[in-house]
Amino acid sequence: MIPADFDVSADWHVADPYPFLRHLRHEKPVFWSDHLQMWVLTRYDDVRGAYRDHTTFSSVGSLTISRTLTERVKETLGEHRSFLDDFAANVDPPKHTRMRRAISRAFTPRAVSRLGDDFRTKVDAVLDQVIPRGQADFVAEIAHLPSARLAAVFIGVPPEDEEQVKHWVYSWFQLFLSPQPEERQHELAQDFLKYLDYVDRLVTERRAEPRADFVSLMAELIDTGPEGLSHREVVETISALLLGGNDTVPNGLSNAVYRLMRERANWEEMVAEPELIPGMIEESFRIDGASLGSFRTTTTPVGLHGVTIPEGVQVLLHADSAGHDETVFPDPERFDIRRPNARDHLVFGYGVHHCVGAALSRLKMQIAFEQLTTRMPSLRLAPGANPTYRRSLVGRGLAALPVEWDER
Template structure:
């Protein structure tokens, strides 16, 4: 068996496979991924913390599954993430992260809580009387999409436009697609970059109180125009995709476990245990800069390496009974959904705040929330876990 990302089990139920790898082949070469895979918590954490031997440079630049025609269409933008903060090493990483961190101070993040809470309340004001919904389509995404748009400075009229392009972005780079669909998605992606580029230019002319204006003000001093475009493009991905996916995964888990609504004093614990057991991020890729010998296997210099945060979060050596959902698990936050080390997600505090706030508001407003019986399906992806739909009633 291999990491077949075209199969449903890869995202939905990989844990028997990962458990066997941790025990028998902790360093596994995946022919399907064209990469070595680290599966044990200690090894994944050590690799995240070792940017000298496990380089981020170029690790997100382009999906190896893209056809030559798609690469040609993308041109220079095939490596559009080449200067994104998660895709570079020091000293560029240090400079980029310092700039981005200005917008994610504790005070700035806390100020967003009131806005996010109001967005959730407004959504529920509009749909609570319906008594049923698809959580993914109707509930999970809108507040996060709107908060991210306001934070970045995307006009409300453009939110749906941006969300559609972000969905295409994800499919093109992080999910296997047939050749014709790749070309279609590549066109959407180029249009997305053009939109962000025009947004940056507009804020350069007329700055406002938003992230784009803050970053645009650093062009020529700390950042390049391309770096700002890439930062904005990828933060929009997190707010339009990753956080809503984690919320959907978490609600499904909590309803299945009969932990709904979550008690107010357990919200933080619930968020961490849900991220551990059903993380929206499955891991990150790195390149070995030198031969690395680990558990009797030599990873050759230049090889692509997947750091499986998903497997690490289910490692029996770190988490007792890892397949059991436990609100009292003392080390649930030892998961690596947000990465680890110098590449620990700069927006992690905001992501946690959004998840806690959404679960609190949803639990209070929809205490009778329950699943509609039926099959559960996930998007097929290399590095992300997200539901395609989640029918619920209340």
């Protein structure tokens, strides 16, 4: 039976939403969701078109999805309940152009390559620890650690603070992007305020005593004229990039491994032919993207497929549904690591808001799979494993993934 609406509290919502999304693409491509209280676009051409038309589909406030917060928690958060108002992905040109130009200074090809070398070292260090055991929770013990550590080093978080920052980041996701009971919201809000205070102090310290890290690079741009950044813009940029390193890439890696373990022939092919890894990564992004899509707000009424979306309402651009659009990706439910157009997925957005960290995300996935296929070719799901997905409005991530391998 096809569900009538989205339901982020339901198991099917992130585990297997594709029959429902297929129904929407065919029957209601412009869909009003009572549960989400927003419009949803599900067809590839419509999602890509909305990404491209940033004038009509504004990014301002797109990451501030806090309608589930209680009044008590909103009062506790104060001005920070609109956190990320000054992050590049949450604004439109010309402010977006200025901020993206500043952030891009840290993501040059040479810098990304250097980060890749660091990431390979961190992946190997984690594998050195777990391989002798013959089993692990892939999510917690393999996927998250190297990415979180690299993000910490890149940003400039001291090693002794890494675990605390990871805890705060997880609280951020729970608070803003998944429904929580009132008391739990209050606990998460306290964590979130501590997180912001920590990043604020880190920026202040690096501004006074710069180091060779991203915080220092951004701090140098504070109050430097028209092309500079404000203190708050820097704090929110740092905070958001830590979110990605601690959650988005690890989720994508875990999703890909889970898919490969279920479709073993593809894994065996990659072990034998490592040159298949880049195509597999793109196909994994397409079919099991860690991000479900992006939020936008209409600046004028929009007529689409006989439906008028009013001005000033939120719209979910469902990139995950777009990746399963049969008109663009034939036989979309088949995991085809040789799919010629897999890279046309919209997981990293499109147009001016294409993710500035996309190249680094791809490189980290590439390195992780090179090391996994080389050092753990017998990797497989543990007997009786029944992985479940975390419940979230915006992403697909596994809560745990028990795996094992032959000790070498």
